[in-house]
Amino acid sequence: MGELLNAPNHLNYRKDSEFYRAMRDLYGNGLVTSQDETWLRQRRFIQPLFTPQSVDGHVTTMVDGAERVAIRWHNCPSRLVDLGAEMTALTLGVAARILFGVQAPQMLPVLRTTLPVLGRAVLQRGVSAVRFPSAWPTPGNRRIARAESRLDGLCDAIIERRRAAAEPGVDLIGRLVAAQECGDALSTAEIRDQVKVFLLAGHDTTATMLTFALHLLGKNAGVQNRARDEAEQVLVGGTPTAADAHALTYTTMVLKEAARMYPPSPYLTRRAVEEREVCGYRIPAGADVNLAPWVVHHRADLWPEPFRFDPERFTPDSERERHKYAWFPFGHGPRGCIGQRFAMLEAAVALAILVREFEFCSLSDSVALTTDLLLHPAGEVPCRVRRRVPVRPANRHTDQWP
Template sequence: MPVSTLPLNPVHGPRGFPALGNLVAFGKDPLGFLTRLRDDFGDAVTWSLGPRRSLFISHPGHIRELLAAREDTYEILEMSWALQQITGQSVLLSKGDDWRRKRSLVQPTVRPRQVRSYAEAMVDCAEVAADRWRDGARIDVRREMALITQRIVLRTLFGNDLGQQGEALGDAVDVAEQAVGAEVRGFSLFLPAWVRTPSRRRLVAAVATIDSEVHRLIRERQDLSRAAEKKPDDLLTRLLAARDEEGRPLSPGEVRNEAVTLWVAGHETTSTALTWTFHLLARAPEARARLESELRDVLAGRPPTIDDYERLTWTQQIVKEALRLYPPVWLIPAVAREGATLGGTRIPAGTIVWCSTWTTHRDPRWFSAPDRFRPERWGADAPDPVPDHAWYPFGGGPRTCLGARFAQVEAALVLATLAQRFHLDLPDTEVPPRVGLLLQPATPLHATLRGINRRTGLAS
């Protein structure tokens, strides 16, 4: 386990209200509040979220140490009743031996070799969307990206496109995501589970829809696997076939939890990243022109394949820079156990230690002009090396997101497929993020489509 050589010297942060602590300020503007902690107080700041003692850390050395230690001297924060309803005790929220068992069962389903086999579906789903688009039409970018990534997840996770059931499932996940965001920002965070606020009632109904559909899919896949000579090659089939060291499979409830977690991670996070990517490209004509040049040179008018991924270096840099500026997962908490330390300093047991990709990714110490969209900062010849864990959109340590490779390949291939066929012209205006479970645009992003010849790069 890496230990930071940088001493950690916490200072007291802003005073809060009795019982509530800094909850009001945090809930009103979470991103601004955390940025002020970093800028006004330093790299290690104590504050309080309601009655809970908290420590906010901003230095990549301390963040690396925290993320590496989360399975040894830190625990998962069980603060969101809403999130637990969605994912259950999946690999995302499970602990200890239970977490190690589930990770060993889930990880093989998203290894690079498996991701490679899903690349064709990623491109095909993006092509289906582009075939439907028309020159001069107006689209809701977030909705279109969500439809594409939803279809990709349904193809790779469940093996088919669910039609209207898929739309209902997607709508239910949207409701659930909004409920988690509302709970994290508000007073319902401290309400007991039996209190049913309007938001919680909507969540319960959404989870019922998710459960009904996912359990139906599990039963269908079990029946198909028993009847077919050749098993389907999708994530759900792999989850059902997985066995631990003692030969035990995941239970139907555990399969449901992992499938829903993979669904949310594979659908919502990537569609959010792609939405922000097109917003940023619309305001950076030179970066977009360089993207189109790379697509012409590498693809020569054909759709991309997984073999093109490593050659699409500028495309990858665009995705990486979009994830820097607008990381879908913007906050990572951990709870200190007895004996926890950071930077050689003892952290009292029960303290919630927080780090934020939003504030670290926009720290001027690690990134020049941190609020500017500059994909070139990720080039092999970039003059300013980025410190380890100054960029960590997928977390770090043993709990690094299992789907990180899937998400990066998916985002790059979908971007390449769409960008070689259309310009998405959006207003040159700043769009603030809306803080929920993920960082979504606070206002709809409507783009005008301009069709281009994928071989020449010229307008159709």
Template sequence: MAVITEIPGPKGLPVLGSILDLRRDTLGTFLRIRQEYGDVVRVSAGPPGLRTVLHCVFSAEGAQQILASQAANFRKDNQFYEELRLSAGNGLLTSQDADYLRQRRLIQPMFTKRRVDGYAAAVTLEATATAESWRDTAEVDVVQEMNHLALRTVSRILFGADVEAAVDVIDRNFPVINNYVTQRGFSPANPPRNWPTPANRRAGAATGEVYAVCDRIIAERRAKGEDDGDDLLSLLSRAGSEQDGTLDPAEIRDQVLIFLLAGHETTATSMAFALHLLALHPEEQAKARQEADALPPDRPLTATDLDRLPYLTAVLKEAMRLFPAAPVIGRRSVEAAEIDGHLIPAGADVLIAPWVTHRHPGLWTDPDHFDPDRFTPEQEASRHRYAWFPFGGGPRACIGQHFSMLESVLALAVLLRSYELEAVDTEVPLAAGITLQATGPARVRLRARK
């Protein structure tokens, strides 16, 4: 088969291209252009001289080539990752080459299944506290509540007893940083960060406050010699090898910031939309609750309970299909490459979109319908490996995916054992940021169970 060199795509406006469509409705625009132009689409956005050309790849095969089989040719060298690196540090999510390999080797032992399973106690502790806080409440916004739950959980696992010192600072400042990185990451031109613009000053103050609280906790731990605990900060402080040395305080802070960002916003999104979908679908909610109710009632949930919750796990996976926490993933090509039968030029900005691939009618029957039974073992085995990739894939796949699944499933089980849910909001407005952003509430009515 001949390689297609002329990649199709929308012409857009004569001067601005497709930038207005992308800014008005990024996710909807990607869905539309796949339907109109196919699985590999070229999109121009911005005025001449500041124009960005995006090569969008929507097929499962294309995603596999970019993330896995040709991963070395598609790097995190684009503008978005540079902005994220400048705001959140050179941690595991943003680092590359020798830095990334060294960090991965040092950090991998902290995310073995055995180590992660030990975090189940912190998950159930925070989920139970959330359930108790709802006792005198008739209605909650699950977007807000799951953000708070996930932040407290990851902060407890990171900081241990110092959890309270970090939660408020992160909760106030991360949305500012998220918005700043998103705006600059997708803008055709940005003022230098050291110019005293209102946006620069707000983001600088937010980043400074987050850095300060992390640096203070790290310094206090080191001053007291308290780095023998089981929380991730203690493990990072002790991490080292003859080959890779140890992490200095700035490197530890960068890893902490990435864990906070990737470990709470993504998991919060998955849990919030799982609850939202269950509230909209009473039959599926009852089936998931039946599993949770079958667990022993006289003890906190543990990692061993995960295998006893296959339907609830399928609910979560289906929520992550419909509402992937990372709806769009960017890379930049080093050399020209053939991707899904199309020639991607050297130096191209390339986007793959779980938001679109997870709804691809060639991969999913009735793709907009909520159906947890898509994730039975038999159904999963029959699909392309990259029909569903909420954790990315290949050598840069998310190191925390087992932790995210453990936290989400156990927390959902705790909440479903405590409440029946009824949807108030049937639609939740969305936007694409560093992660998928709910720009409005997802309210549910609560009915406490005895």
């Protein structure tokens, strides 16, 4: 694993596979898909947006999103919810608010309809044995082109309005517009590509992690009660802070175990530049190499009883003793996910707030799975939610929330 993911050997294994080419065509040449000097330049611009201090600054938005879900559930007559749909709506709303600020309500309807189309298209183009040229006017290509045009057009319009404004804004898109390095700035196309990648990685991975964490808690009352006890001890007083979120140690263990059992990115691909030998196997030049977190996360030699849900696998002592590549749901090395801290923080905040206020009972033992770019439930993830505290009042905020 280290041969493929860690510096400097990772340079021999590039994002040139058909999967990444399809992703580059549809999502642009952003931080996830770019390479070489382009990637280094983008990384210099974007890294300041994902420092610990910057990520912690978004906690209020994360808390607000989770509390709004709690209020809606408190007032839901049936209290039977689809965890997948609910968590996707939660994390997409948070991502849109952090990216677009007051323009998030304008973006959300577009995001809901275009992102699933692009995700499915990447998988189809990346793994299909027969690839029709994207310029051919097939029904599928026309549907993809409409989604691309709608999403790109609205992103570009927002970016250009920000450029023309006296102040571009303090949300992420505003900070990308304002970013400068030695007089250099990101172009509109570059900002748009980063926005699309953040929308993908900034909500889908977190939604998957939360969906399966709550599903697993709904089948394991003892673990759920322990997570609730921690939430009640930590989340006291007013609005939870970043310090509160970092104190949710057991909640984080629950999320890590959920991401082990259901890694949001179940596979990674690279293409070898030069022939190499790895663990006794010859990898010829030009060969595609597939890394599968799903497979590694379910190896019995690394994870005894790998299909059993057990957050105790992630105590500090257990993590120190385990091989560093035994768990890598966000990738690893220089090209590991820059948003891992963001995803884990948002998931911890949301899980703690929801578990504090509700009891969860999963209505199915297993969940059918599917994947496009990321792992998803193939259908609904039904869960009965029982209110533990009195009906919540209307949200205290008066600003628009997508």
